[in-house]
Amino acid sequence: MDASTFVGPSGRSVTAVTADEMRDIDRVVVEEIGLDLRRMMEHAGRGLAEAVLRVRSNGRSDVPISVLAGNGGNGGGGLACARHLANRDVPVRIVLDRAPSEVSGVTAEQLRILEAMDVTIESPDCDTDTYTALDDLVVDSLIGYGLTGAPRGAAAELIETVDGAAETIVSLDVPSGTNATTGEAPGVAVEADLTATLALPKTGLATVGGDLRLVDLSIPQVVYDRLEIEYCNPFGGGFAVPLSTR
Numbered sequence: 001m002d003a004s005t006f007v008g009p010s011g012r013s014v015t016a017v018t019a020d021e022m023r024d025i026d027r028v029v030v031e032e033i034g035l036d037l038r039r040m041m042e043h044a045g046r047g048l049a050e051a052v053l054r055v056r057s058n059g060r061s062d063v064p065i066s067v068l069a070g071n072g073g074n075g076g077g078g079l080a081c082a083r084h085l086a087n088r089d090v091p092v093r094i095v096l097d098r099a100p101s102e103v104s105g106v107t108a109e110q111l112r113i114l115e116a117m118d119v120t121i122e123s124p125d126c127d128t129d130t131y132t133a134l135d136d137l138v139v140d141s142l143i144g145y146g147l148t149g150a151p152r153g154a155a156a157e158l159i160e161t162v163d164g165a166a167e168t169i170v171s172l173d174v175p176s177g178t179n180a181t182t183g184e185a186p187g188v189a190v191e192a193d194l195t196a197t198l199a200l201p202k203t204g205l206a207t208v209g210g211d212l213r214l215v216d217l218s219i220p221q222v223v224y225d226r227l228e229i230e231y232c233n234p235f236g237g238g239f240a241v242p243l244s245t246r
C-alpha cells in the first residue's frame with residue numbers, strides 16, 4: 001500500500017498499516033513501553049464517543065444510540081464509548097453478539113462497569129424483536145482488525161440488521177466484516193457512514209466508503225521508530241483528526 005494514500009488536515013500523508021503491523025505496534029507498546037491495553041482502550045472509547053457526539057449534534061440531537069459490541073478489543077472500545085455517552089445522559093443501550101457471561105478479559109471489565117451503571121444490555125438470548133430493533137444511530141464495535149473469515153453467528157445477523165435499519169453508523173477502527181488489511185469483505189460487512197480508526201489508518205480503509213477520523217491512542221513516537229514505521233504525529237495539538245484519501 002502506498003504510504004501516501006491517507007492525508008491529514010495539514011495535507012501531510014499519514015502512513016497506513018496492515019493488521020499484522022498494528023499487532024506489532026500493540027506488542028511493542030505493551031511489552032516494551034508498558035502502555036497497557038486498558039489505557040489504550042480508554043483512549044479508543046473516549047475518541048469514539050467524541051466522534052459519535054459530533055455526528056449526533058449534526059443530525060437529530062435527541063436520537064438514542066445502540067452500541068453493538070463483540071468480545072474483543074473492538075467491543076471493549078465500544079463499551080468504553082457507551083459509558084461516556086451514558087454519562088452525558090444520551091439514551092444508550094448495548095447489544096452484545098453473545099451472552100454477557102461469555103464476554104471475557106478487559107472487555108468484560110468494561111461490561112461490568114456498564115452493568116453497575118444500569119445501562120441496558122441485550123444479548124442473543126433476549127426477545128428476538130427487541131434484540132434486532134436497533135436505533136437510528138448505531139455504533140459498530142463488533143469486530144475490528146481481529147476478523148477471521150466471513151462473519152458468523154449473531155455478529156453476522158447484527159451486521160445484516162444494522163445495514164438495513166440504521167440511519168447512521170459509526171464504526172470503530174474498521175467497519176465490522178471488513179478485512180483491515182485488504183479492505184475486502186469475505187461475507188456481510190457494515191456500511192459505515194464514519195469510521196473512527198485508531199492510532200494509524202488501516203490499509204484496507206483505502207477502499208472502504210464513508211468518512212474517516214483518526215483517533216489518538218497516545219502511542220509514543222519511539223514505538224514507531226523501533227518498528228521502522230514512518231510516523232510524524234498527525235494530531236497536532238488535538239486528539240483526533242479527519243483523514244481523506246488520495
Ligand SMILES: NC(=O)C1=CN([C@@H]2O[C@H](COP(=O)(O)OP(=O)(O)OC[C@H]3O[C@@H](n4cnc5c(N)ncnc54)[C@H](O)[C@@H]3O)[C@@H](O)[C@H]2O)[C@H](O)CC1
Binds near residue numbers: 041144147198217
Ligand atoms: N492499540 C490498539 O490498536 C488498540 C485497539 N483496540 C481495538 O481492538 C481491536 C483488535 O482487538 P482484538 O481483540 O484483537 O480483535 P477484534 O476485537 O477485532 O475481534 C475479535 C472478536 O471478533 C470475533 N470474530 C472474529 N472473526 C469473526 C467472525 N468471522 N465472525 C464472528 N466473530 C468474529 C472474535 O470471536 C472476537 O470476539 C482493534 O480493531 C481496535 O478496535 C483497543 O480497543 C485499544 C487498543
Ligand SMILES: [K+]
Binds near residue numbers: 144175
Ligand atoms: K468495528
